[in-house]
Amino acid sequence: MASSLTVPSTKRAQVCLTVKCYFCRNFVAAKWKCLNCKIIMCEKCKVAEHAKNLNALKHNIVDIKEDGDIHGIPCDKHGDKLCYSYCRNCEEIICKECLVNSHLEHSKADIQTIYNEKLQYFRKQFSPEVHPKAFSFIFGYFNRLDVSEKAMDITLKLKNIIGTNLSFICPILRTTNSLWISCWKDQSLNELGIGPEITNLRTYSDKKVYDMTMSNDGELLTFVADSCLYHLIDHLNIVHDFSPLFAKAVHATSSDIIVSTQDKKGAFPITEHSRRQIVILELDGKTVLNIIEFNEKNTPLFSLPNRITTNLKGDILIIDTLSMSDLGKIICLDKVKGNVKWSYRGYPNVNDARGDTSFSPFDFAVTPVGNIVVADTINSALHFLSEAGIILKCFLTLSMDIKMPCSLDIDRDEMLWIGSNGYEGQSGNAKIQVLKYSGC
Numbered sequence: 001m002a003s004s005l006t007v008p009s010t011k012r013a014q015v016c017l018t019v020k021c022y023f024c025r026n027f028v029a030a031k032w033k034c035l036n037c038k039i040i041m042c043e044k045c046k047v048a049e050h051a052k053n054l055n056a057l058k059h060n061i062v063d064i065k066e067d068g069d070i071h072g073i074p075c076d077k078h079g080d081k082l083c084y085s086y087c088r089n090c091e092e093i094i095c096k097e098c099l100v101n102s103h104l105e106h107s108k109a110d111i112q113t114i115y116n117e118k119l120q121y122f123r124k125q126f127s128p129e130v131h132p133k134a135f136s137f138i139f140g141y142f143n144r145l146d147v148s149e150k151a152m153d154i155t156l157k158l159k160n161i162i163g164t165n166l167s168f169i170c171p172i173l174r175t176t177n178s179l180w181i182s183c184w185k186d187q188s189l190n191e192l193g194i195g196p197e198i199t200n201l202r203t204y205s206d207k208k209v210y211d212m213t214m215s216n217d218g219e220l221l222t223f224v225a226d227s228c229l230y231h232l233i234d235h236l237n238i239v240h241d242f243s244p245l246f247a248k249a250v251h252a253t254s255s256d257i258i259v260s261t262q263d264k265k266g267a268f269p270i271t272e273h274s275r276r277q278i279v280i281l282e283l284d285g286k287t288v289l290n291i292i293e294f295n296e297k298n299t300p301l302f303s304l305p306n307r308i309t310t311n312l313k314g315d316i317l318i319i320d321t322l323s324m325s326d327l328g329k330i331i332c333l334d335k336v337k338g339n340v341k342w343s344y345r346g347y348p349n350v351n352d353a354r355g356d357t358s359f360s361p362f363d364f365a366v367t368p369v370g371n372i373v374v375a376d377t378i379n380s381a382l383h384f385l386s387e388a389g390i391i392l393k394c395f396l397t398l399s400m401d402i403k404m405p406c407s408l409d410i411d412r413d414e415m416l417w418i419g420s421n422g423y424e425g426q427s428g429n430a431k432i433q434v435l436k437y438s439g440c
Helices: 043-048 096-103 111-125
Strands: 003-006 018-020 027-029 032-034 039-041 061-063 085-087 092-094 108-110 155-163 172-174 178-183 188-193 199-205 211-214 220-223 228-232 236-241 246-252 257-262 276-281 288-292 305-310 316-321 328-333 340-344 361-366 372-376 381-385 391-396 405-410 415-420 431-438
Touching: 085 096, 085 111, 092 096, 108 111, 172 211, 172 405, 172 415, 220 246, 228 246, 257 305, 276 305, 305 361, 316 361, 328 361, 372 405
Parallel strands: 211 246, 246 305, 361 405
Antiparallel strands: 003 391, 018 027, 032 039, 032 061, 085 092, 085 108, 155 431, 172 178, 178 188, 188 199, 211 220, 220 228, 228 236, 246 257, 257 276, 276 288, 305 316, 316 328, 328 340, 361 372, 372 381, 381 391, 405 415, 415 431
């Protein structure tokens, strides 16, 4: 069975007080705050580190639960700085160094104002028992990582392993009677027959496929490393040309087709001339219904939208890649208004935003009841989120011999199909793992 990290649940949603200790930089059950130094610290560092200060005995140290001041929260990126403002664009609290480096043109707000808004919202939305000092929850550190809407016993059971001759499998698409897999590195697109035996139905060579989805009328819609959206019957036919932009991701619903695009100047660095769009098309793929690119302050909403799907409410879910190292986040976007409803940046028991285990989402899928499964590829992990973006459970998949899951799909039988990466030194050995999940 896969190793799992469960978020504790109670009958009523509760939030435990977890912030980063100023000294050890670990997410801990913070206990103390020094009103003189304006820092938060754990029990261990209060004795081992703060006591080294020559004037420590004269400092006023209080139990954080008794402190009414929300200021003095250490910056997640610059540990020696304190947060003083909130960035509405990025949905995070920032220090002055963050402001200069990344947020000068963004919309900011006073921390106290946002704190009051969020605390009131979370108490109404989840539970009046949300602790007023649960800063990691209220301000979105790793996005509401401490709360679960209800107790959920999520399990995974490996049912089948299918070998391939591909370097990795991304994307993957399960249809009623077959399975489509691709590898842009190998420039191969394959349709497999699923039955008592796995058969190869069709192979298309020299096809650098980045994403694919199934349209309402059963046609495969895909991108092949250019500006066009194609549908595949016997050969590729152009549905829509997004020139001069480059097509990245596609998802078809019962009412429209959603596409992400970017400029052709390269993914990073992002400049004032970079273009990142979500384009909503009619079902015929020709008529543009809406383009989402900027917020109400005319600031870009996305860094690099690499995957798209929708939840049961019709909101757009986006994997937004933030850097060349594949650091990323999940965004939930209101399809009509284009507003960001929530974002998810990882689970601290697995992901270190500043280290080698940063959250690296490559693909996701939505279960029939609306929960979200995310492939955290570099960390070989699967994150299970609620429809509200709340972490429910995280599985480490190496124990199931699933290395670097990079593509996901869910079929009508509630089986999770995973396309993974091949092992180093063994070319052409990527596998498809089929898992039965329950509890979500």
